[in-house]
Amino acid sequence: MKLLIQHGRVVDPVSGTVSIQDLYIENGKVVQLEKDIRQEADQVIDADGLVVCPGLVDMHVHLRDPGLTYKEDIFTGTAAAAHGGVTSVACMANTDPVVDNPEQIRYVKDKAAQANGVHVYPIAAVSLGMRGEEPSDADALKKAGAIALSDDGCNVDNANLMRDVMIHAKRLELPVLCHCEDTTMVEGRAVNEGSVSRQLWLEGRPAIAEEIMVMRDAMLAEETGAHVHICHVSTAKSVDIIRRMKKRGVAITCETCPQYFTLTEDEILTQGSMARVNPPLRTAKDIKGIITGLKDGTIDAIATDHAPHSAEEKSRPLTRAPSGMVGLETSLAITLTELYHTGKMKLPEIIKRMTYTPASILHLSSKGRLSLGSDADITIFDPEEVWTIDPEQFASKARNTPFAGREVKGKVKYTIVGGNVIYQDR
Ligand SMILES: NC(=O)N[C@@H](CC(=O)O)C(=O)O
Ligand SMILES: [Zn+2]
Numbered sequence: 186m187k188l189l190i191q192h193g194r195v196v197d198p199v200s201g202t203v204s205i206q207d208l209y210i211e212n213g214k215v216v217q218l219e220k221d222i223r224q225e226a227d228q229v230i231d232a233d234g235l236v237v238c239p240g241l242v243d244m245h246v247h248l249r250d251p252g253l254t255y256k257e258d259i260f261t262g263t264a265a266a267a268h269g270g271v272t273s274v275a276c277m278a279n280t281d282p283v284v285d286n287p288e289q290i291r292y293v294k295d296k297a298a299q300a301n302g303v304h305v306y307p308i309a310a311v312s313l314g315m316r317g318e319e320p321s322d323a324d325a326l327k328k329a330g331a332i333a334l335s336d337d338g339c340n341v342d343n344a345n346l347m348r349d350v351m352i353h354a355k356r357l358e359l360p361v362l363c364h365c366e367d368t369t370m371v372e373g374r375a376v377n378e379g380s381v382s383r384q385l386w387l388e389g390r391p392a393i394a395e396e397i398m399v400m401r402d403a404m405l406a407e408e409t410g411a412h413v414h415i416c417h418v419s420t421a422k423s424v425d426i427i428r429r430m431k432k433r434g435v436a437i438t439c440e441t442c443p444q445y446f447t448l449t450e451d452e453i454l455t456q457g458s459m460a461r462v463n464p465p466l467r468t469a470k471d472i473k474g475i476i477t478g479l480k481d482g483t484i485d486a487i488a489t490d491h492a493p494h495s496a497e498e499k500s501r502p503l504t505r506a507p508s509g510m511v512g513l514e515t516s517l518a519i520t521l522t523e524l525y526h527t528g529k530m531k532l533p534e535i536i537k538r539m540t541y542t543p544a545s546i547l548h549l550s551s552k553g554r555l556s557l558g559s560d561a562d563i564t565i566f567d568p569e570e571v572w573t574i575d576p577e578q579f580a581s582k583a584r585n586t587p588f589a590g591r592e593v594k595g596k597v598k599y600t601i602v603g604g605n606v607i608y609q610d611r
Contacts, residue, residue, distance in 0.1 A: 186227055187211050188604050193232030193565065198239060198537035199554055208237065210561040213603035218557050228606070232565055235598055238536045239555040240272025240562030241517060244543040245337070245362075245416055245440060245488035247509070248274070248305070251292055252281030257493035257582045259296045263303035265491070265513040265581035267608035270564035270597040272303055273544070273552050274491075274513075278310040279338035285310040285321045287329035294330055302602040304562070306547065308362060311336040311350050317343050323353050332547050335362035337416055338463075340398055342368050347402070351411035360412040360438075360546060365398035365423070366390065366464055375458075375504050377465040381450040387504070390465050392420040399423045403430040406437050414546055415439035417490050419464040421474020428483040438546050440486040443519040444510060444587065446475045452587055458499050458506030460587045462492070479538065480530060486543040487535075489516045493583030511583050515574055517566060519588060521595030525568070532568070561604040570596040 188210040195206040195218070209217035209224050217224070248262040257265075266274050276293065278284035284293065290307050297305035309331035313319045315338065323334060334354055341347045341363070354361045371390040376382050378389025399415055403426060406413035418424060418441045430437050449468055452460035460466060478484040492509025499506050517539070524530040544553030551560045574591045576584035600608035 186604050187225065188561070189222060189224060189226035189229045190232050190237055190563070190565070191229065193235050193237035195555065196236055196238040196533050196536045197555055198533055198541040199556065201533040203532060210604040213561050215555065215557060215559050215561050230565065230599060234567065235565050236532065236568050237563060237565050239540040239553050240564050240600065240602065241270050241539045242273040242543040242549065242553045243271045243489050243491070243513065243516070244275045244486055244547055246274040246276050246491045246513065247279065247493065248276040249280060249493060250296065251289065256495055259293065259305065260300050261580060261582045263297065263300040263305065265511070265579060266303045267301055267600045268580045268597065269513040269515070270517050270566060270600050271513055272562040272564065272600060272602050273306065273549065274303060275306045275308050275332060275547055277335060277337045278308055279315060283310050283315050285313050285315070287325050290326060290329040290331050302605060302607045304552070304602070306332045306549065308333045308335050310334070311341055311361065312346060315339055317341055317346065320346060320350050320353070323350070323357055323359060327357050327359055333360045333362050335364070335416070337362060337364040340364055340366050340368050344401060344405070348405050348409060351405055351409040351413070355409055355411040358548070360414050362414045362416055363398070363402045364416050365395050365402060367394040367398050370394035375461050376453050377450040377467050379450055379468060381453050392422060392467065395420055395464050396422045396426060399426050403427065403435055403437050407433065407435045410436065412436045412438070417442050417445065417464060418475065418484060419445045419467050419471060421471045424474045424478035424483055428478065431483065438485040440488040440543070441475050441479065441484050442488055442490045442512060443516050443523070446472055446479065447519060447523050448587060453503070456587050458501060458503045459585060461503060461506055461508050462510050463508040476529060479524070485538065485546060487516070487520055487538045488543065489513055493581055494585050496584060499585045509585070511579070511581050511586050514579050514581065515586060515588050517597060518593040518595045521568060522593045526594050561601060563601040564597060565599040566595060566597045568595050570594070572596055
């Protein structure tokens with residue numbers, strides 16, 4: 186399969202450059218990258234006016250497979266990824282059973298190999314059954330193909346267990362991905378602690394519940410030397426803590442998600458359980474802190490925390506509905522609309538946080554880059570196309586997004602994995 190992509194605005198997130206170039210792809214690799222390539226090809230894509238960038242790498246996705254496949258499965262989840270321009274996903278272990286042993290890692294990898302080509306990298310649980318009591322067998326999990334450890338969905342309350350896991354993870358060079366929310370401060374609570382929780386007479390999940398655990402895990406990272414990655418950062422103060430810890434030389438990285446730089450807790454008032462997510466949507470001040478963190482590089486990555494739930498589950502009242510929202514099919518468009526079209530960030534800086542940095546954090550050394558010789562995982566999008574988010578069009582099984590009906594600017598046109606077009610917008 187030979188593919189020629191002509192006249193696109195090629196974004197290289199490593200050098201931070203944008204230039205009009207052609208790409209010639211053979212055997213799954215970029216073999217030529219220059220102006221006016223003259224080569225015979227099986228397929229030619231005219232990318233005039235379009236952006237050509239590395240395939241997006243989403244390091245925080247819930248594929249719900251095994252066991253929760255009424256919400257999503259590996260086939261529909263990777264189809265959603267392809268729709269969203271995402272060519273690599275790392276999937277969380279909070280399935281049923283939990284991915285805490287090599288057999289489950291193999292299940293995910295085998296099923297993903299029969300899907301549409303999107304690369305699926307399983308993350309293994311920190312603790313057996315994600316119960317926070319006994320550590321999983323990190324050596325065996327790594328051997329089977331786990332690329333990181335995380336009990337995401339749950340905070341690891343036991344600091345002693347977390348420290349032991351980090352000592353192990355350091356030796357194995359596995360990053361530890363932390364869902365930071367002190368359980369005692371958030372259990373059974375649906376929304377941010379603040380004006381909305383007071384209006385609704387609900388107990389809230391305070392910002393400090395997140396920040397205190399970000400601080401703890403950063404301190405454990407400093408002590409153990411392990412690479413700690415903070416998942417879905419949602420508060421301004423979490424960003425400040427991480428910035429300070431990075432300055433101290435701690436091996437800490439972090440991600441945020443589109444919902445945390447676009448939406449506030451007020452969404453709960455109009456959208457109810459559809460806007461329920463952990464950590465919860467916060468305040469305008471937090472959004473400001475998150476965007477500052479994205480701009481200055483404190484926040485390394487933009488992930489989705491794609492968390493599919495069924496229509497029935499999300500139709501329950503706020504306090505009884507599960508937390509989470511889908512994101513794979515809207516992430517790029519929302520990010521471009523909020524950060525690029527507003528002039529807050531430049532294109533290569535945005536793309537870097539959706540490709541090169543998450544790939545680096547997960548040691549996926551051949552992903553998230555677009556240069557001569559690199560893997561031909563490529564996303565092509567029209568940065569100017571305006572469209573309206575319609576969950577009925579999703580490839581995901583789930584429809585739970587608070588962005589339904591929102592007008593966005595920037596549309597995925599082609600998703601290419603290993604030189605094969607796996608999604609084309611028509
Ligand atoms: N973010 C969420 O609200 N929910 C996620 C778990 C998680 O990422 O914490 C889920 O698995 O549904
Ligand atoms: Zn989480």
